[in-house]
Amino acid sequence: MGEFRTLDSADVRGKRVLLRADLNVPMHDGAITDTSRLERVAPTIRELADKGAKVIVMSHFARPKGQVVPEMSLAPVGKKLGEILGKPVSFVNNCVGPDVTKAVDGLKDGDVLLLENTRFHKGEEANDKDFAKALAANGDLYVDDAFSAAHRAHASTEGIAHFLPAFAGRLMEAELGALSAALEHPERPVGAIIGGSKISTKLDLLGNMLNKVDVLIIGGAMANTFLAAEGYNVGKSLQEPDMHQTARDIMKKAKEKGCEIILPVDVVVAREFKPNAQYEVVAIDAVPDDMMILDVGPRSVENIIKALGKLKTLVWNGPLGAFEVPPFDTATVEVARVAARLTKEGKLITVAGGGDTVSALRHAGVANDMTYLSTAGGAFLEWLEGKALPGVTVLREVGDSLGLG
Numbered sequence: 001m002g003e004f005r006t007l008d009s010a011d012v013r014g015k016r017v018l019l020r021a022d023l024n025v026p027m028h029d030g031a032i033t034d035t036s037r038l039e040r041v042a043p044t045i046r047e048l049a050d051k052g053a054k055v056i057v058m059s060h061f062a063r064p065k066g067q068v069v070p071e072m073s074l075a076p077v078g079k080k081l082g083e084i085l086g087k088p089v090s091f092v093n094n095c096v097g098p099d100v101t102k103a104v105d106g107l108k109d110g111d112v113l114l115l116e117n118t119r120f121h122k123g124e125e126a127n128d129k130d131f132a133k134a135l136a137a138n139g140d141l142y143v144d145d146a147f148s149a150a151h152r153a154h155a156s157t158e159g160i161a162h163f164l165p166a167f168a169g170r171l172m173e174a175e176l177g178a179l180s181a182a183l184e185h186p187e188r189p190v191g192a193i194i195g196g197s198k199i200s201t202k203l204d205l206l207g208n209m210l211n212k213v214d215v216l217i218i219g220g221a222m223a224n225t226f227l228a229a230e231g232y233n234v235g236k237s238l239q240e241p242d243m244h245q246t247a248r249d250i251m252k253k254a255k256e257k258g259c260e261i262i263l264p265v266d267v268v269v270a271r272e273f274k275p276n277a278q279y280e281v282v283a284i285d286a287v288p289d290d291m292m293i294l295d296v297g298p299r300s301v302e303n304i305i306k307a308l309g310k311l312k313t314l315v316w317n318g319p320l321g322a323f324e325v326p327p328f329d330t331a332t333v334e335v336a337r338v339a340a341r342l343t344k345e346g347k348l349i350t351v352a353g354g355g356d357t358v359s360a361l362r363h364a365g366v367a368n369d370m371t372y373l374s375t376a377g378g379a380f381l382e383w384l385e386g387k388a389l390p391g392v393t394v395l396r397e398v399g400d401s402l403g404l405g
Helices: 036-050 075-085 098-105 129-136 170-184 203-212 220-229 241-257 298-308 330-344 355-363 378-384 390-401
Strands: 016-020 054-058 090-092 112-115 141-144 166-168 190-194 215-218 260-262 266-270 279-283 292-296 313-317 349-353 372-374
Touching (some): 036 054, 075 112, 190 203, 203 215, 215 220, 220 292, 241 260, 266 298, 298 330, 313 355, 355 372
Parallel strands (some): 016 054, 090 112, 141 166, 313 349
Antiparallel strands (some): 266 292
8 A cells, every 4th residue: 555645746736726624623602712723724725825726625614414504604714714824715605516616717826715514515424426526526636634534434535535636735744644653663662641531432542552552651530440450449439340351451461462551559539529629649559438539649640750751752642630620630730741841852752632632731831842742633543543544544545546656
């Protein structure tokens, strides 16, 4: 299977370039509350426009389920995108059909056009061949810069690439490069911090990590299940009794593979989960029956920091504690800042991602200090799980089959 093609090999001058972006930004009362996704795709749009392409941007927004829902229009997103780009972004209220063809025909080299929400059509999520062909009819080339939607085999992320030469945009290229460096060809030793509330939602992830990393650091409520499986009393802590055997199996498999698992040796406990609640730090064999574990303790943090000092590569998915509520953010913040310092010193490659992880690293003030911070959510998680992503696979395989590689 060939490697994906990038913009370095694309001749875009005078061409109609259909660019799949992820403009699914958070909105409140009609106002965009976080423009990160627009800012991250802007360099690809600028590059294409500067090279003389007619840039036609496609994206989904929210979940209209194949219906036209005015509140889910991309029109206000187009206005904000234009502000970020510093140039006009025209808008057409459909993504296929004669209105789109007319708007595209009116573009000059370097112009940018935003199409309406692709999910207003049922054919998008169904990956309908005719709908994908209709999208492709208004382009000469297809550029995918939406890694965050690459785990979905939809018409604008997978189907369209069967009809046009397909390339990875700069954001997609950066994401794939970072993930490849972290898990496919990493500098060793490699470690992973895996947090979150449930083992059951991260079984595939944990299983794949055991095959990839030398050290696995487990935090969050997930660690409570591992501790309980080893016979420790975890009081009223969130845990999964039906996953105890699974946790023991993971520990056994890790031992067989020579993967060191680091679990908390002390924890922060409280009777209430609320800001600035009264808390205690106790050893893992001294958790009171009427209290719950909400963060890992200072000795555990020391152990994690010591492990980081020996690593060359770190993958991070999930906070160590209930970081949204102080003081239960302490461990996550301390470890994040050490990882950031080691990264800036050139001693550690850090690739982090997942919604809670991004929020936690921003909370710690180090989001921009990681080697790569993925905002891709589900796609990032599925990549860590070792699953093939349709939107990535098609960039490689279709190029080969069309003789475009």
